[in-house]
Amino acid sequence: MCVDMKEQVVLITGVSRGFGLELTREYCQLGWRVFGVLRSKEGATRILSEFGEVFIPIVVDLRDDSAVKDIRLSLEAKTDSLSLLINNAGIGGTGHHIEDTSCSEIKELFDVHCCGAIRCIQAALPLLRKAERPTVVNVSSRVGSINKVSSGNLDHIPLSYGIRMAKAAQNMLSASLYRELKGTGIAVFAVHPGKIRTRMGSPDADMSAEQAAKRFVSWLPDIRLEREFGYFESGAEELVF
Ligand SMILES: NC(=O)c1ccc[n+]([C@@H]2O[C@H](COP(=O)([O-])OP(=O)(O)OC[C@H]3O[C@@H](n4cnc5c(N)ncnc54)[C@H](OP(=O)(O)O)[C@@H]3O)[C@@H](O)[C@H]2O)c1
Structure with a gap:
């Protein structure tokens, strides 16, 4: 059965964890219907038991091209439109110096941060087009700012080439x-969510995922009223690419 428009x-x-899990908690509490992409059936069962039927798990690995069809079918089975897509899934990288940098690892990072986001956008676009004020958020990072990296603003943190390159891309x-x-009315934001204490968090992380x-969640509606595009730290400042 399809949901009310x-x-x-x-x-x-x-x-499954980190920022994405806490976003799920916030939107469920606000009364939104939340489709959540995660990789394991066990994780889906765990989250379903906490949030109930407002949460609809989609178990896929975003590195697979088949994710496009699987996500599209899961969405279309339960809704007529999609207000918001948050491409949040990510992986970290190792090797902070050029000599330690693994190109196969960089390909993995691009597959998740860039191609994974593209696969979700491809799956979601027909339903985003049917929503009233649709928004795509790609969860970026301050480390994707060529301006910050080239000016030395991030020299104090050990960062992999892979994460910097994948977020810039x-x-x-x-x-x-x-x-x-x-x-078309679809807004697109690249958003640094803050320095969060998660598995991917940096040594200077200063806030919980919650x-x-x-x-x-409190910042997005206001910026959506004012802008259709930008690179921001949520709740803080606009960033320079
Ligand atoms: N933490 C920070 O300070 C910070 C700062 C700037 C930006 N970010 C960005 O915020 C986002 C969330 O990060 P986080 O800090 O919450 O990290 P996290 O706790 O490590 O969570 C990463 C999430 O991505 C999922 N994921 C990874 N590869 C996937 C794949 N191939 N298919 C589907 N799901 C996949 C993981 O699922 P599994 O459990 O299956 O591995 C996990 O749910 C990332 O894009 C990160 O780059 C974080």
Whole structure:
């Protein structure tokens, strides 16, 4: 059965833990219907037992091209439109110096942060087009800012080449998507969610995933009223690409 067109519906990836899990908690509490992408059936059962039927798990690995069809079918079976897509799933990298950098690892990071986001956008676009104020958020990072890296602003943190390159490329995905969709009413944001104490968190992390999710969820509607594109730290400042 399809849901009421007025119900707010969000698709969030990487909901098994960290920022994605806390975003799921926030949107469920706000009464949204939440489709959550995660990789394990056990994780799906665990999250379903906490949130109940407002949460609809989609068990896929975003590195697989088959994820496009699986996500599309899961969405279409339960909703007529999608208000918000949050491409949050991510992996970290190792090797902070050029000599330690593994190109096969960099390909993995691009597959998740860039191609994984593209696969979700491909799956979700027909339903986003049917929503009232649709929004795509690609969860980026301050480390994807070429401006910050080249000016030395991030020299104090050990960062892999892979995560810096994958997030910079994902920012280009956001800019390109915005230009292609301009005029359709679909907003596109690249969002640094804060320095969060999660598995992917950096040594200078200063907030919990719960704090970061609350900050994001209260910030997004206001920025959505003002802008259709941008690179922001949620609840803080606009960033320079
Ligand atoms: N933590 C920070 O300070 C920080 C700062 C800036 C940006 N970010 C970004 O925020 C996002 C969330 O990160 P986090 O800090 O919450 O990290 P996290 O706790 O490590 O969570 C990452 C999530 O991504 C999922 N994932 C990884 N590969 C996947 C794949 N191939 N298919 C589907 N799901 C996959 C993981 O699922 P599994 O449980 O199956 O591995 C997990 O749910 C990432 O994009 C990260 O780059 C984080």
